[in-house]
Amino acid sequence: MAKFMDVHHDMVGITAEQMQEAHQADLAIERDEGVHFERAWADPESGTVYCLSEGPSKEAVLRVHERAGHPTDEIHPVPLSV
């Protein structure tokens, strides 16, 4: 298992409720891929959302986002943290 940070750039105007719904949509199916979405942070003005997850691969994380209806292809493994 590894940690990942992925980034979405197309969520201009996202509300707290929409963000919660998107996160719940990930949580509802993440087990299928052995992934867990831990946290997410959003900038509604620029439409940028950062998601911190744990999972077996980049591809597994991105498949969960895609199936949940908010695909992205920008993701980095983040093995180091403080």
Place this chain on the structure above:
Amino acid sequence: MAKFMDVHHDMVGITAEQMQEAHQADLAIERDEGVHFERAWADPESGTVYCLSEGPSKEAVLRVHERAGHPTDEIHPVPLSV
């Protein structure tokens, strides 16, 4: 006070020890700007580092990074989180 996520792209090969040192350099001076660096996540392979902070403005956060020796200009306020 607001939350911010900033991103560095020039830290290829960063080690856990170097990341800890960089974070400590921020913590040592952050009070001057009323900023607090909470967490950071790094991908040594691409050189990408994400930093989560709290502070009065983008500029205050970036001034701390610059004075600590690792400037960046990529930063977003992240008022929403899950």
